[in-house]
Amino acid sequence: MVFLLFGCGEPKTENTVSLHKIKDLKTRQYAIAGRELYVQHCANCHQKDGTGLGLVIPPLKDSDYMINDLGRTVRIIRHGLKGEIIVNGQVYNQPMPGNPILKPIEIAQITTYIYTVWGQGEILVTPDQVSDYLKP
Incomplete structure (x- = not known):
């Protein structure tokens, strides 16, 4: 476990938080696990550095x-998205498939990772929050 937390270096890019410098241990653990899940489920389209595809x-x-909207992000990860959206003033209209097989803990880890690294600072998203956001 110590190797997972401290064994590999994390390259720091502009506006990216080094995962190993996250102060809260649980947030760090979720973000590290979330990075692996992000690479597996999201990076093919959104790119490893989170910059998207043009x-x-x-x-x-x-x-x-x-x-x-954290809740919307959680719902999009689970259920996908169809239709036009505007991100940073740019219109996008490419469908995103959902990930219905992801458990709430995995969605919590992915969202902890993306919000901590590309959001507005260290944010721990819990499985209970994810479950609440996913309630009909």
Whole structure:
């Protein structure tokens, strides 16, 4: 476990938080696990650095659309999204498939990662919050 937390270096890019410097241990653990889940489930389209794919796939890094509504982000991860959205003043209309197999803890880890790294500071998203956001 110590190796997972401290064994690998994290390259720091502009406006990116080094995961190993996150002060709160639980937030750090969630963010590290979330990074792996993000790479597996999200990075193919949103890119490893969160910048998206030009005018086709919106960025997550510095995204007003993401930052403005955590619950919406959780629901999009689970259920996907169809239709036009505006991110940072740019219109996107590419459908995003949902990830219905992800458990609330996994969605919590992904959202902790993306909000901590590309949002507005260290944010711990809990499985209970995710479950609340996913209630019909």
